[in-house]
Amino acid sequence: MKATRGEVAPRPRAQPTRVGFGDSPGARSNTRRKTSAALAAPTDIAAPHQVQRLADTTVERFGRVDLVVSNAGMRCGRTDLARGTRRLASSLAVNVQGVVNGMRAFVSHLIAAGRGHLRHPD
Template sequence: MSTTPIWFVTGASQGLGLALVQHLLSLGYRVAATSRRLGSLEQTLGPASADFLPLQVDLAADHDVRRAVDAAVAHFGGLDVVVNNAGYGIGGSVEELTDAETRAAFDVNVFGTINVIRHALPHLRAAGAGHIINVSSIAARAGATGWAIYGATKAAVSVLTEVLAQDVAAFGIRATVVEPGGFRTNFLSADSLALPQQPLDAYADVRASHARYLQLHGQQGGDPAKAAAAIVQLAQEPNPPVHLLLGQDALNRAQTKLDALQQELNAWRGLSESTGFDAH
């Protein structure tokens, strides 16, 4: 039986997911890769083989995710690393985005991740090993104007991973949240981003923020191939971190947020401490 690692990667037809799967296959790893469209996977990565299993999956549909995970286990004989990479950007103020648009973002970015974890865990527990890597965003730690719902979905993924790491440690399973900054993919293209269908004139700062981010498309500082290599290295570490930021911009934004948070903690410490019961 082959001992090469078995990876399960969602959102593999483009961007960071595609770069990761290409890198894994070049290393001789076995990979199950998912996308909403099977044709896009096969066109880019080729048909199913002994080392590669393309899967069309609706991540928001729990039964569909279970089918995909079971298919991967049946094809390869197990799972070693699960990467929840699928997701998309959604911009707009809370007031501008409809209930349906907001819930759709949570369905893919959050519940899709949860669905995969739910169905992968029994296999990882049975093996007594494994690594779950959830791709979040620096927006989870340091949000930007006009991206409240996106930031909220990624914050959910980050905190989910932090607690998941505690819940599964006793089974020999590790969990890491990867929080990238800007990488040169199509993430910021006008065709990829979900923006308000009926923007409100009152939100001038939101419009300006969206314009700045759209102008960054194709100019992001991060190299997807290097991010893929970093994720593979992460999975090889005997004691991987629970958090991994990718990109100098992510580090800078995180540090700025930490500094601001520390200032607020200090400034409002008195009011925070005033809410306890009196000693006498």
Template sequence: MSTPRTVIVTGASSGIGLGLAQAYLDRGYNVVGNARSQAGLDAAAATLGQPERFLGVVGDVADPSTATQMVERAVARFGQVDVLVNNAGFFLPKPFIDYSAEELESLLATNLKGVVYMSQAAARHMIERRQGHIVNISASVALQPNLAVPAALPVLIKGGVNQMTRALALELSPFNIQVNAVAPGIIDTPMHDPAHRDFLNGLQPAGRLGRTEEIADAVLYLSSAGFTTGAVLPVDGGMSSGTW
């Protein structure tokens, strides 16, 4: 690429987010990565090892000022924002009646408000440029709930993100902005206890956990797809295809 493209990745300090940051750097992108702590960003920067093309921004995506700051700093450092990946989030499975009010607020803040604020800030910039891509990281369980993994509130919130993806794809289409989502199954990251691996493997028809690079491949495709918008792409080893 003669002029490197720039991507914002929220939740970039570990897991899928760190894998996405690495994949974009490998493709020649400039990367603006977000995390809640400076220590997390410092560790990510050390792992990625390309300080000239990686800019870390500390902040909580549930705070709208974080979104504004990320876009402004991306533009100041690299000139524009071409892609936003709304990756920041967490998964909290438990019986529906056991969710507390505090857990609901926390899920809504990070998994929903963070997507809204970041998308608004990026869309304002992309509308001016009349081009851009927004990719939301959803969840396979929002496409096909699973009795073995009770998670009604994550399903509610990620399901809302899926519908917002479709609505924004229509609304932003006149500005040449594509909006899509990737719905991962269970991905092999440090958050999973190795003692639970056999159980987790059995939740996908493929019989194994997904890899972060498999999510990155899907996100990278949607980052440059000119004729795909409003799609929610499962990358889940068949988990969302139905019950088995």
């Protein structure tokens, strides 16, 4: 099945989209009901064991991971920096170490599956 210019190639067979996502503990999930197609797990991405648990639970639930998007981030502006180092430390833990934790937790699953992608938006 080939798409011509301006068209989207049709899927060879219809499959439901399955989504697993982690959000900061205590955040209100956008997943309103339990479904086999979604997994919402409170996850502090600055904590390696929590990210590993998210990766393992996702693979256990869906059988594999095709795409990992590290989209968490904390803004740290001049006023935050002027108040002290706590906000800077938290920002670095999420913005830098969180990406590293995600890569460590998920890349072994991607390699084992022989497929998949990591995305780190700006």
